[in-house]
Amino acid sequence: MENSRMIKTANGLDKLFKILRTLIAVALVVMFAVLSALTIANWVNPDTVIGTDPELVDIGPLTLELAQAHRPDNGTVLRYAWAYAGMGAAAAIAMYYALGVVRSILAPMKQGQPFCQSVCDDLKKLGVVSIVMGVIANIGAAAEALSLMRIYGLVDLVGGEVIRSVRVNIEFDLTFLAVFFVLMLVRYIFQYGVELQHLSDETL
Amino acid sequence: MPIILRLDRVMADRKMSLNELSEKVGVANVNLSKLKNGHVSAIRFSTLEAICRALDCQPGDILEYQDE
Structure with missing residues (x-):
């Protein structure tokens, strides 16, 4: 029966999304634990060098045209890592919530009854989440550009010896x-x- | 709804209990009870056919139209 195929698929997807949610939660905890440890130890890879030859370097929405290799200090790299981790965490939390909503959509399908009012409500929730995620992603890209400019002090470096020009791609x-x-x-x-x-x- | 089910009347005429009808028709007595009390919005021809066969009656004996 077609119904049994739906139940089987819903069960499979539910298990997959359950694993994905667990992975997201574990990845978030590990990421913040590692970043915290690195920040406390004030340690980053000493070989972190941006642009070994004069070239264009893309960092998030910024494209830097470097005149020479640049070795950022520990503080700069860590601040950059924390900013990225924060944005990643926001996206991961939204994804975690969205997967939870999808799992609750799958719940009645696992019982072989897809047409429930709760599914309609959850689809609306998922639509709102997609809008929120889209707006956050777009605002995040702009905020990333601005924060990178502040973190690297690019305004002061432009026209100097290291950076010839900065292009923001939003x-x-x-x-x-x-x-x-x-x-x-x-x-x-x-x-x-x-x-x-x-x-x-x-x-x- | 102006359509009224007279299942209880026909069942009383035939002296048939709900459980007995349920066994003959193959519909759970909970559902037959809903049907008897008019708590359903539609009835399949196959169910109507089974009820008419079990009670030896016509659909018109069970269904009645009453102007509201």
Whole structure:
């Protein structure tokens, strides 16, 4: 029966998402533990060198044109690592929450009953999460550029001996809007399914 | 709803209990009870056919239209 295939797929996906959520949680804890240890010890790889030859270096949304190799000090590298870790953590937490919502969508499907009001509500939640994640990602990219400029003190270095020019590459990605509308469309289909299921349940 | 089920009346005429009808029709007595009390919004032809066969009656004996 088609229903049994759905139950099997939902069970498989649920297990996969459960593992993914655990991995995200473990990765977050490990990342912050390692970063904290590095910060306390004030240690970074002593060979950290940006641009061994004069070249263009991409750091996040910034493209630096270096005139010579640059060896950033420990503090700069650690601040940069913490800024990246913070953004990564925000994305990971949003992903963790989104996977939780997807798992709750899969729960009624595991019972062989996909058309539930809770699925419609969760699809709406997922749509809102996609909007929030998209906005955060776009704001994050701009914030990353600004924070990098502050961390490296690029404004002072531009025109100096190390950096010839800085180019900030910020693009506003609207993919999240498409994801939101597709999710809302799926939600309306499920809403109609709930109504049909209700009629079917009341038919003897 | 203006359609009323008269299952209890026909069952009383035939002196048939809900459990007995449930066994003959193959529908759980909980569901038959819902049907008897008018707590369903639709009935399949196959269910109606099984009930009519078990009670030896016509669909019109079970279903009744009442103007609201």
